[in-house]
Amino acid sequence: MAGYVSEALVRRLPAYYRxxxxxxxxxxxxxxxxDLGERMQLTxxxxxxxxxxxxxxxxxGYGYPVRELREHIRAVLGLNLEHRxxxxxxxxxxxxxxxxxxxxADGFVTIxxxxxxPDRMEATAQGVPVxxxxxxxxxxxxxxxxxxVLALPADAAQKILDRLYALGIRAFWNFAQVxxxxxxxxxxxxxxxxxxxxxxxYRMQHPDSL
Amino acid sequence: MAGYVSEALVRRLPAYYRxxxxxxxxxxxxxxxxDLGERMQLTxxxxxxxxxxxxxxxxxGYGYPVRELREHIRAVLGLNLEHRxxxxxxxxxxxxxxxxxxxxADGFVTIxxxxxxPDRMEATAQGVPVxxxxxxxxxxxxxxxxxxVLALPADAAQKILDRLYALGIRAFWNFAQVxxxxxxxxxxxxxxxxxxxxxxxYRMQHPDSL
DNA sequence: TAGATTGTTAATCGATTAACAATC
DNA sequence: TAGATTGTTAATCGATTAACAATC
Numbered sequence: 001m002a003g004y005v006s007e008a009l010v011r012r013l014p015a016y017y018r019x020x021x022x023x024x025x026x027x028x029x030x031x032x033x034x035d036l037g038e039r040m041q042l043t044x045x046x047x048x049x050x051x052x053x054x055x056x057x058x059x060x061g062y063g064y065p066v067r068e069l070r071e072h073i074r075a076v077l078g079l080n081l082e083h084r085x086x087x088x089x090x091x092x093x094x095x096x097x098x099x100x101x102x103x104x105a106d107g108f109v110t111i112x113x114x115x116x117x118p119d120r121m122e123a124t125a126q127g128v129p130v131x132x133x134x135x136x137x138x139x140x141x142x143x144x145x146x147x148x149v150l151a152l153p154a155d156a157a158q159k160i161l162d163r164l165y166a167l168g169i170r171a172f173w174n175f176a177q178v179x180x181x182x183x184x185x186x187x188x189x190x191x192x193x194x195x196x197x198x199x200x201x202y203r204m205q206h207p208d209s210l
Numbered sequence: 211m212a213g214y215v216s217e218a219l220v221r222r223l224p225a226y227y228r229x230x231x232x233x234x235x236x237x238x239x240x241x242x243x244x245d246l247g248e249r250m251q252l253t254x255x256x257x258x259x260x261x262x263x264x265x266x267x268x269x270x271g272y273g274y275p276v277r278e279l280r281e282h283i284r285a286v287l288g289l290n291l292e293h294r295x296x297x298x299x300x301x302x303x304x305x306x307x308x309x310x311x312x313x314x315a316d317g318f319v320t321i322x323x324x325x326x327x328p329d330r331m332e333a334t335a336q337g338v339p340v341x342x343x344x345x346x347x348x349x350x351x352x353x354x355x356x357x358x359v360l361a362l363p364a365d366a367a368q369k370i371l372d373r374l375y376a377l378g379i380r381a382f383w384n385f386a387q388v389x390x391x392x393x394x395x396x397x398x399x400x401x402x403x404x405x406x407x408x409x410x411x412y413r414m415q416h417p418d419s420l
Numbered sequence: 421t422a423g424a425t426t427g428t429t430a431a432t433c434g435a436t437t438a439a440c441a442a443t444c
Numbered sequence: 445t446a447g448a449t450t451g452t453t454a455a456t457c458g459a460t461t462a463a464c465a466a467t468c
Contacts, residue, residue, distance in 0.1 A: 005416075006434080006435075007434090007435095008434080008435060009435095010409065010412060011409070013408065013412065014402065014404070014408040015389070015405070017408060018387070018388075018389070018405070032448085032449065032450090033449075033450075040389075041389075043436075043438095044449090045438065046435090046436060048449090048452090049435090049437090049451095049452090051450095052450085052451060052452080056450095056451085058449080058450050059444060059450075060442070060443045060444045060448080060450040060451080061444040061448045061449050061450075062444070062448080062449070063450080064450090076412065077412050078412060078414060078415045079411055083414075091306075092302050092305065092306040093306055095302065096301075096303055096306070102387065102404055103403075103404065106404065106407065106408070106411075108407055146414070147410070147414075170414075170417075171410060171413075173406070173407065173410055177228070177312065179225070179250075179251075187410065187414055189406050189407075189409050189410040189413065190406075191401070191403065191406050192224065192228075193313075193401065194224070194228075194316065195224035195225070195228070196224075196383070196399050196400075197313060197318060197383065197399075198223065198316070199220065199221070199399050200357070200381060200383055201287045201289055201291075201293065201317075201318075202223065202286065202287050202288060203220075203381075203397040204288060204293075204356070204357075204380075204381045204397055205288045206215075207380075207395060207397055216458080216459070217458090217459095218458080218459060218460090219459095242424085242425065242426090243425075243426075244425080253460075253461065255461050255462065255463095256460060258425090258426065258427070258428090259427095259428090259459090259461090261426095262426085262427060262428080266426095266427085268425080268426050269425085269426075269467090269468060270424080270425050270426040270466070270467045270468045271423075271425050271426075271467070271468040272424080272425070272426085272468070273424090273425070273426080274426090424468090425466105425467090425468085426465105426466085426467080426468085427464105427466075427467095428463100428464095428465090428466095429462105429463085429465100430461105430462085430463080430464105431460105431461080431462070432459105432460080432461070432462085433458105433459085433460070433461085434457105434458090434460090435456105435457085435458080435459090436457070437454105437455080437456070437457085438453105438455070438456085439452100439454080440451105440452095440453090441451095441452090442449105442450085442452095443448100443449090443450080444447105444448090444449085
């Protein structure tokens with residue numbers, strides 16, 4: 001089904017984007033499914049299936065054009081749009097995200113942070129302002145943000161999500177170690193750091209598992 | 211195949227552990243596949259298949275004992291062992307990980323950080339020391355660490371991994387935005403933050419995709 | 421005992437791999 | 445043209461769901 005992006009492919013898309021970016025930086029202009037597969041640790045067959053679902057990028061006998069393909073995937077991921085973000089929680093994680101140039105380069109710009117601790121109101125190193133969480137309802141409507149980053153304790157996350165949803169936010173990047181409840185029209189992507197650490201613990205004991 | 215943990219289940223294991231932990235904290239002593247499935251957003255059928263692969267925890271007519279099951283999964287994940295870690299890169303991410311109590315509670319203890327920038331040699335807020343990366347070969351053997359956290363720029367990560375592998379480290383928790391090469395007896399778990407952000411970008415445009 | 425819920429087999433679904441004709 | 449490599453169909457594999465007998 002051309003145009004349809006399977007759930008499995010959605011998960012691989014960032015890796016495609018990342019590898020095509022480095023290939024482009026290396027000056028590679030075209031690549032075969034065989035070579036790309038080697039680089040990404042995927043079978044050539046899978047690469048062809050995946051890329052084919054975007055439509056006709058390939059040229060028989062030659063391979064795929066790196067730049068075109070990267071640009072297309074960039075658009076599919078929505079990285080050409082500007083995504084304005086607020087960060088809930090002005091601890092180390094929150095501040096690190098606010099100031100990280102990598103995310104800004106991909107269109108995710110932090111407008112402000114919010115924290116309930118009066119001792120944390122100092123702006124970030126890059127000058128992003130921090131406000132009190134009690135000012136959320138007052139300030140957020142004027143900020144025109146579409147994404148909220150949840151960088152606060154697990155027990156505070158659900159309540160804040162509900163408040164933000166009520167204010168119109170529909171996309172959440174969640175760093176709190178908890179599975180949140182949310183309406184069907186919201187999108188939540190979790191970064192459960194402990195989960196990845198547990199996986200490491202498991203794989204250390206079962207090194208042949210992959 | 212009892213005893214065999216499928217790759218798909220390995221990915222779900224941290225979520226099982228997390229949910230069983232909260233259930234235990236709530237005082238729930240036993241739970242049915244139906245209720246646990248509702249909570250974890252999995253079908254009861256899948257819950258039964260999953261848990262059954264650990265052996266006979268269930269009791270027909272009653273359900274599963276929460277504490278026993280949580281303890282078993284904890285052991286499967288290797289969280290009863292102490293894992294001594296060093297962190298490469300004493301930036302904000304590195305320091306945040308070193309001081310985070312959550313990871314220590316699960317047995318992952320940071321012994322030291324290493325950085326190549328002389329301006330970053332100050333110990334962390336919790337008093338974990340920082341050393342120069344040039345001292346790695348000298349200091350690491352006496353630290354008895356088994357895990358290395360890569361919290362440094364993408365272009366430095368591969369070289370450091372190679373050095374650490376030569377020093378006997380076989381487990382890596384990688385925060386650098388790059389896919390690393392490593393021998394088959396090493397284990398690398400990636401935390402590609404940008405990747406999760408790309409996924410968010412995609413899902414914001416395709417909210418019905420899940 | 422009757423009701424609830426597991427353990428387990430069979431059916432289904434989706435994703436990956438293999439194969440090869442089409443074609444640049 | 446000959447060689448390389450895609451696009452696409454078919455075969456395989458693995459994971460999920462459905463169903464129900466076993467049993468607490």
